[in-house]
Amino acid sequence: MRLGELQYIDVSIADRIATVTLQRPDMLNAVGARMHYELSQVFRLLEADPACDVVVLTGAGRAFCAGGDLEWLQSMVEEPARFDAIMDEAKAIICSMLDMGKPMVCRMNGDAIGLGASLALCCDIIIANETARFGDTHVRVGLVAGDGAAVVLPYLVGYMRAKEMLLTGQLLSAQEGHQMGLINHVVPEDELDARVALIVGRLVKGARQAIRYTKLALNARLRSDAQGMMGMLMAYEALSSRSADHAEAVAAIRARRKPEFTGN
Structure with a gap:
């Protein structure tokens, strides 16, 4: 695949900054x-593109990323083999972000939920709109939190807080995430672009090799853990995707009612 073949992700590169x-x-x-x-x-x-040195990850419109699309989740409830087919992709998403030597800034313009939370966590610096919310809500839809947050969260907030967040599917305000150490900067919506530009400007004008190898050294343990854990996490998530509770959660969301979990 080439960057120009992307359908649902826009990549623009200017002044050695890639905005995704x-x-x-x-x-x-x-x-x-x-x-x-x-x-x-x-x-x-x-990572392989010589035209950029810094990456900014954001979302179009009023959200960063709301997690998995309901119709996609429903299709995997109906055909479980579809979930098996994405397990390698899920590992590749997390590992490729942690392996990247170029610094990545998350412009969290709105809610980062589920996979969206994992995408934000795998960036190096998070700058959030003050109205944004953050949380890995996998368990609330009957799924194991398999797509990366379980790897990264314990490093940022400690195991006890990470377990509470992941076992309850707790949502945090941007300010709560900042207080926990999850989010670097929280700003009003009209100041978001200026703060992102300030941080990105410092990175792109910095010593490229020094920044690159500092990042890779800091991520070394995370990268190792992701390589070791993602296969297991996704296998557990695949099992949970076949559960009656997951099917009930998807049906409940589509019907706009509360799910009734049975533990099956």
Whole structure:
């Protein structure tokens, strides 16, 4: 795949800065099958692209990323083999972000939920709109939190807080995330672009090799853990995707009612 072949992710490069924008604004940038595949490719493509030194990840419209698209989730409830097919993609998304030597800034212009939370966590600096919310809500739809947050969160907030967040599907305000150490900067919406530009400007004008190797050293343990854990996490998530509770959660969301979990 080439950058020009992306359908649901826009990549623009100017002044050695690559801006990666998730492009499903009418769906709050929820991830479907095609976008999931593109996410598994785009970061390795940018790592190899000599035209950029810094990457900014954001979403179009009023959300950063709302997690998995409901129709996509429903299709995997109906055909479980579809979930098995995305396990390698999920690992590639997280590992390619952590492997990237170029610094990545998350412009969290709105909610980062589920996979959206994992995408934000795998960036190096998060700058959030003050109205944004953050959380990995996998368990609230009957799924194991398998797509990356379980790897990164314990490093940022400690195991006890990470377990509470992941076992309850807790949502945090941007300010709560900042207080926990998840989010670097929280600003009003009209100041978001200026703060992103300030941080990105410092990075792009810095010593490229020094920044690159400092990042890779800092990420070394995370990269190792992701390589070791993602296969297991996705296998557990695949099992949970076949559960009656997951099917009930998807049906409940589509019907706009509360799910009734049975533990099956």
